[in-house]
Each structure stands twice: as C-alpha cells, then as structure tokens.
Amino acid sequence: MTTDPQDELFDVLDAEGRPTGIAKPRRLVHRDGDWHGAIHIWIGAIVSGGPAVIYQRRSRTKDTWPGALDVAVGGHIRAGETLAETVREAEEELGLALTLDDLIPIGRRFADWSADGIIDREAQDVFALRCDQPLAAYRLHPEEVAAVIAIDIAAAESLFTGHVDAIPAVERPRDATEPRPITVRLPDIAGYGARYPLAALAALSAVLRGEIPQPFKIRTDDG
Numbered sequence: 001m002t003t004d005p006q007d008e009l010f011d012v013l014d015a016e017g018r019p020t021g022i023a024k025p026r027r028l029v030h031r032d033g034d035w036h037g038a039i040h041i042w043i044g045a046i047v048s049g050g051p052a053v054i055y056q057r058r059s060r061t062k063d064t065w066p067g068a069l070d071v072a073v074g075g076h077i078r079a080g081e082t083l084a085e086t087v088r089e090a091e092e093e094l095g096l097a098l099t100l101d102d103l104i105p106i107g108r109r110f111a112d113w114s115a116d117g118i119i120d121r122e123a124q125d126v127f128a129l130r131c132d133q134p135l136a137a138y139r140l141h142p143e144e145v146a147a148v149i150a151i152d153i154a155a156a157e158s159l160f161t162g163h164v165d166a167i168p169a170v171e172r173p174r175d176a177t178e179p180r181p182i183t184v185r186l187p188d189i190a191g192y193g194a195r196y197p198l199a200a201l202a203a204l205s206a207v208l209r210g211e212i213p214q215p216f217k218i219r220t221d222d223g
Contacts, residue, residue, distance in 0.1 A: 006063075009079035010036040017110065017123035023079040030063070033119030035110075037077035039086045040126045041103060044204040045133075047150050047170075051208045053201060054131070056093065056140075057147040057171070058190070064113075064120055065190040069149060071200075072129075076122075083125055094148070095139025096131065103127035106203035107216035109196055126200060126216075128207045135172035135179050147173040151184060153201055153208075159186060160194045160201075193220065 006027035012020045013035040029036050043054040055069045073096075075089030083100065090096040107126040114120065138148045148171070155167040165185060172179040189197075196218050203213035 008076070010034075010076055011079045013037060013123055015110075017108070026076070030118045030120055033114070033121055035121045035123055037083075037086075038122040038124045039073070039075055039077065039083065039089060040071045040109070040124050040200075041073035041087075041090055041098075042106070042126070042128050042200050042204050043072035043131050044128065044153070044208045045131055045150065046208065047152075051153045051205055052150045053153050053156055053204060054135075055149040055151060055189075056145050057149060057173075059141075059144050059146050061143060064118060067146070068190040069184065069188050070190040072148070074124075090129075093141045093145050095137075096129075098129070103129055104207055104212065105215055106207070106213050107199060107218065109217075110219040111196075112220050113191065128200075128204050128213075130207055135170065136177055138172070140174040142174070145174065147171050149182070149184070150179075153205055157198060157201055159184065160198050162194075196220075 008026045009023045010026055010029050012022040012024055014020055015035055045052050045054060054072045056072050058065055058068050058070050060066045073090045073093050077086045087098050087100050090098045106128045109124045109126055111122045135148050135150060149169050151169040158164045159167050166183050169182050169184045170179045171182045199216045206213040
C-alpha cells in the first residue's frame, strides 16, 4: 500500500502549465491524467576530485516508480502553494534546508507517463544545486527515500547514451551509516528516457564548473 497521501490537493494545470482554477485530490489527478505542477532539484557534488550526480532511491511504498533511482529531490506543488514553498521538499526528503535563492533554474519539463492505472502528467520546474557533503550527512525521509546514490556524471551520460549497459555507483541506504558500491543499469532508474537526464546532467556539469547554463524546455511528446 502506498504511503503517498491520496487526498492531498493539487492545482490542475492546462497542457502549457497554466492554472485552470481547479483543485483535485492526488488520487483523482492521477486517475484522470490531469496536468499538475512539480519541482525537481538535481544535486551535483565533487566526489574524489570529479563531478558526480546525487540520486535518491524511491521507497518501495511510492505510488509511482517504487524502488527506482530518481532525481535527488522531487515533489508535487500542492494546491495554493508557491514554487518557493515547494522547496520544502529538499528538507523533507534529504534534510537540506534550502530556499529558492539557493537553487539555479536549469529548465522546465512536461512529463506524460502512465502505468498500472496511474496517468501522471507533470509540469516540472527543474533546478540544480551544488552540495559537496558526504552521503552520510543526508537525513533521509523515513517513508519516501530509501537511499542516496552518487554516480560519476560522465558514467551516467554514457549509460543514457547507450555506450555502456552498466556503471558503478556508491549507495548509502537509509538504515546504514556507510556507503556501499553498487551497479546501476537503465532499468534501475525512473523512466524518463534519455533526453531529460542528459539535458539535466549537462546543466549540472556547467553548475559544478561555476557556469550558469541556458535553461532547457522538454516535452515527452515532441520527439
């Protein structure tokens, strides 16, 4: 059974991400395939002298992509909530107390996905953050986040471009104090395809170099 609150209210958006003035419970939004807002925060770090991306492993009780690797911070924008208020997700999921000013906007993504009776259509505002703290310093949500994972960005790009089938990574589970080596394959990662993660990883690499990337706009239905 999912631990996601199914009666949580979301503002319904149109296909361009504009408010319609309607609010509906999460369960009905996902049943009816309504567009709704979300935030993604991609976290980068310098690990062993090289640029790495931090993923989270979703809890097995999530209603979408249970157990999969996903963007470090992701959350829905609740009805009546501002984007600045939604940054609370970083503290709730990973223990990072942030404001919108701490983040660098890197793009917007319109995602359309369905499976097992759920139709998930999200207009996602996408941000980047550099955070060099060790994996052990993250405080993981006891129900939503099972682990944090560090992956070399070049290796992740090789995986998404299809040049390799598997890459090494380091994972720190919620109930562990020390990280452990793991192997990551594409089926382990929430199904965003390749365009979005490659665009996000390129932007994150630029942020780690001290640059401000040109924001992207991606729709999953425009090829």
